[in-house]
Amino acid sequence: MKIAIPVKDENLNFFPNAGHTPKFAVYTMTGSGMFKSFNLDEIKQNPRNDIDHTNPEAEHACNHSHDDAEHIEQHNKMGRVLKECDYIVVEKACKNTARSFTSEGIKLVKYNGDSFESTKILNELSSKFV
Secondary structure (H helix, E strand, O other), X not given: OEEEEEEOOOOOEEOOEXXXXXXXXXXXXXXXXXXXXXXXXXXXXXXXXXXXXXXXXXXXXXOHHHOXXXXXXXXXXXXXXXXXXXXXXXXXOOHHHHHHHXXXXXXXXXXXXXXXXXXXXXXXXXXXXX
C-alpha cells in the first residue's frame, strides 16, 4: 500500500496545504497492526507550475469562483503524479485538489495534529490505512 504525504523538502517536514506543497513523499506501508512500518520510496516534485515552489509559505489564492479549465488542469497534475498511491495525508485541500486525488482513486486522510515529522504522522494515522 502506498501513501503520499505533502512535504516542504527532503527533510520530510509535513506541509499542511496539499495543493501548494513543493513536494510529495511517497511511502510504502508494510506489515499490519502494531507491526506496520513505513518505508520512503521516493520524493516527487509537485507538478503544478502555477504556484511559487521557491516560496511555498507565501499565500496563494486559488480563485475557484471561475474554475477555468487550465486552473483545474494544474490541480489534476497532482493526482496523476501520485496515481500509484492509495492514500494522501492532508490538513488542507481545496475542492480542486481533493478532486484531483479522488479522481485517481486516492483517498484523503485528514491530519489535525501538531507534528511536522512525516513518519510520526504516518504512525499516528496508521489505523486509517486499511
